[in-house]
Amino acid sequence: MLALLQVLLSGLVTGSLYGLLALGIVLIYRTTGVLNFAYGALAATVTSFLYVLLTGPRLPFWPALLLSLLFALLLGALVERGFARPLLAAPILTKAIATLALALVLQTVVQALWPQLTSPVHFPTPFEGHALHFGGLYLSLVDGLTLLTMVLLLIVLQLFLLRTRLGMAMRATADSLEAARLMGIPVGLIFLLVWMLASLLAAVAGILIAARQTVIDVQFMDPVLLLAFIGAVLGGLDRLEGAVLGGALVGLAENVLALLLAGHSLGALDLGNPGIREALIFAGFVLLLLLRPRGLFGGAALRRV
Amino acid sequence: MSAEWQTAPQEARRRRPLLEVQGLTVRFGGLLAVADLDLRVEEGEILALVGPNGAGKTTVLNCISGFVRPAAGCIHFAGRDLLALGPERRAALGIGRTFQNGQLFASMTVLENLLIGRHTYLRAGLLQGLLPCGPAKSEDARARQRAHEILAWLELEPYADCVVAALPAGLQKLVGVARALAGEPRLLLLDEPAAGVSLREVAALAEQLRRWNAELGLTLLLIEHNMEVVQAVAQRVCVLNYGRKLAEGEPGRVLREPAVLEAYLGRDEEVNPLQEQEVSDHAAG
Numbered sequence: 001m002l003a004l005l006q007v008l009l010s011g012l013v014t015g016s017l018y019g020l021l022a023l024g025i026v027l028i029y030r031t032t033g034v035l036n037f038a039y040g041a042l043a044a045t046v047t048s049f050l051y052v053l054l055t056g057p058r059l060p061f062w063p064a065l066l067l068s069l070l071f072a073l074l075l076g077a078l079v080e081r082g083f084a085r086p087l088l089a090a091p092i093l094t095k096a097i098a099t100l101a102l103a104l105v106l107q108t109v110v111q112a113l114w115p116q117l118t119s120p121v122h123f124p125t126p127f128e129g130h131a132l133h134f135g136g137l138y139l140s141l142v143d144g145l146t147l148l149t150m151v152l153l154l155i156v157l158q159l160f161l162l163r164t165r166l167g168m169a170m171r172a173t174a175d176s177l178e179a180a181r182l183m184g185i186p187v188g189l190i191f192l193l194v195w196m197l198a199s200l201l202a203a204v205a206g207i208l209i210a211a212r213q214t215v216i217d218v219q220f221m222d223p224v225l226l227l228a229f230i231g232a233v234l235g236g237l238d239r240l241e242g243a244v245l246g247g248a249l250v251g252l253a254e255n256v257l258a259l260l261l262a263g264h265s266l267g268a269l270d271l272g273n274p275g276i277r278e279a280l281i282f283a284g285f286v287l288l289l290l291l292r293p294r295g296l297f298g299g300a301a302l303r304r305v
Numbered sequence: 306m307s308a309e310w311q312t313a314p315q316e317a318r319r320r321r322p323l324l325e326v327q328g329l330t331v332r333f334g335g336l337l338a339v340a341d342l343d344l345r346v347e348e349g350e351i352l353a354l355v356g357p358n359g360a361g362k363t364t365v366l367n368c369i370s371g372f373v374r375p376a377a378g379c380i381h382f383a384g385r386d387l388l389a390l391g392p393e394r395r396a397a398l399g400i401g402r403t404f405q406n407g408q409l410f411a412s413m414t415v416l417e418n419l420l421i422g423r424h425t426y427l428r429a430g431l432l433q434g435l436l437p438c439g440p441a442k443s444e445d446a447r448a449r450q451r452a453h454e455i456l457a458w459l460e461l462e463p464y465a466d467c468v469v470a471a472l473p474a475g476l477q478k479l480v481g482v483a484r485a486l487a488g489e490p491r492l493l494l495l496d497e498p499a500a501g502v503s504l505r506e507v508a509a510l511a512e513q514l515r516r517w518n519a520e521l522g523l524t525l526l527l528i529e530h531n532m533e534v535v536q537a538v539a540q541r542v543c544v545l546n547y548g549r550k551l552a553e554g555e556p557g558r559v560l561r562e563p564a565v566l567e568a569y570l571g572r573d574e575e576v577n578p579l580q581e582q583e584v585s586d587h588a589a590g
């Protein structure tokens with residue numbers, strides 16, 4: 001029982017990280033029609049920036065974190081103006097493929113600037129080695145912070161989107177670009193802000209993931225992004241709540257599978273292998289999509305909005 | 306109200322229509338969508354733009370609201386040259402519109418749609434709206450009050466907090482109009498208000514169009530396939546075919562002209578467009 005609770009707890013942590021990434025993916029997709037496969041690279045770039053600040057000039061963690069989050073906003077703005085804006089009118093598939101190129105460009109730039117990140121390096125944080133105990137349950141400090149950050153971010157984001165003019169304008173732009181423009185919403189500014197916000201979310205997720213696994217390289221977000229995408233699609237790709245729930249579901253599935261499969265084997269095949277776990281998740285995902293093509297929570301048909 | 310009071314300003318308006326389109330020409334690649342079109346809409350009138358599918362009606366509307374840039378011609382609204390202005394500036398001048406496919410903010414509530422429809426609502430700035438007090442907040446309160454008034458007037462108040470996507474199509478159409486009205490337009494462009502509306506509701510719609518025109522002093526320019534609605538509400542009709550004006554004038558007369566019948570139904574058929582509406586209803590649905 002305790003083992004199951006423990007697994008559900010870590011599933012929740014993993015899931016909230018996937019959910020955070022899925023949230024950013026859906027935010028960008030809904031407002032600008034870009035299916036952003038460079039989202040992981042965006043997160044990795046900011047995380048690498050933080051790593052360099054921590055190890056090069058040896059800045060203390062919190063100022064370095066603040067600088068990195070500012071860098072994330074700047075990077076988001078740069079990518080919007082330099083990459084997304086010129087492609088705004090392009091077909092959705094063209095944009096999706098272009099983001100693959102963007103991911104490569106980002107990774108290459110990071111490698112060129114900071115060659116030490118080509119191979120795995122230790123990502124130092126002040127949280128490493130600390131843990132919280134609740135009864136028999138164990139929660140590492142990073143995981144606790146992850147849950148806390150996630151809850152706070154969701155509350156702030158929800159208030160922002162529902163209660164402020166800017167949030168309303170963002171939702172309106174996502175629903176109908178033409179009408180939003182007609183109603184005097186500065187859609188260009190909205191696009192810019194959406195990319196900055198999404199880049200910030202990516203950075204937070206990337207840094208938390210790096211702190212969690214304590215080892216990073218330039219491509220450390222690639223496998224994570226794939227699972228986050230599954231979460232986003234499960235959520236229907238068109239609603240933010242769906243993205244968070246979809247991400248959480250993938251995280252829970254991953255951890256529960258790990259518990260169930262550990263120590264079992266099928267002939268020479270070790271079922272506890274993480275690769276098997278992922279294969280099962282992907283297979284389940286395909287099956288789910290066959291049954292519910294619009295995702296678990298998606299109501300409306302997928303469309304570029 | 307005396308007759309003098311009514312005729313004097315009307316004569317003044319006749320000299321200067323609220324909307325004046327001259328020599329409008331639009332090309333999409335090699336296709337001539339609108340060819341040298343002249344159109345005048347007087348303040349306070351209801352003008353229907355009719356014509357077969359692909360005649361360029363929506364393109365004309367898009368030129369007026371600023372989504373399509375014409376190759377030639379000019380458009381004046383209340384004496385101002387529109388072509389130099391972007392869509393949102395034109396909306397701010399008092400040109401509201403609805404869209405054929407709604408273009409509503411579907412994931413938002415009816416009330417939120419109206420708040421955004423009140424484009425002046427954003428005058429105090431998007432960023433200032435983040436502050437807990439200041440001019441943005443009092444503007445918010447005024448906008449809300451006005452939105453509720455419009456909802457009450459259109460009998461949409463019970464749906465104020467419903468998400469638009471969850472409403473039936475007929476109500477969504479009405480929300481589109483409410484959102485346009487929230488911008489307090491002088492000229493309202495309606496793109497097929499009766500498409501997708503059941504035959505039973507068509508009479509009610511026609512009645513409402515007349516009411517908006519009378520009670521709000523609203524000038525209406527509508528695209529409509531449903532000839533019942535056109536006959537019931539329009540004071541003038543302009544018939545387009547292949548981007549050219551085929552006929553213009555009083556609906557009862559214009560819709561019976563041989564050239565109009567031919568454009569609608571082809572050469573050899575002797576059918577009245579009034580009976581053709583079921584076909585277009587099917588096409589719209």
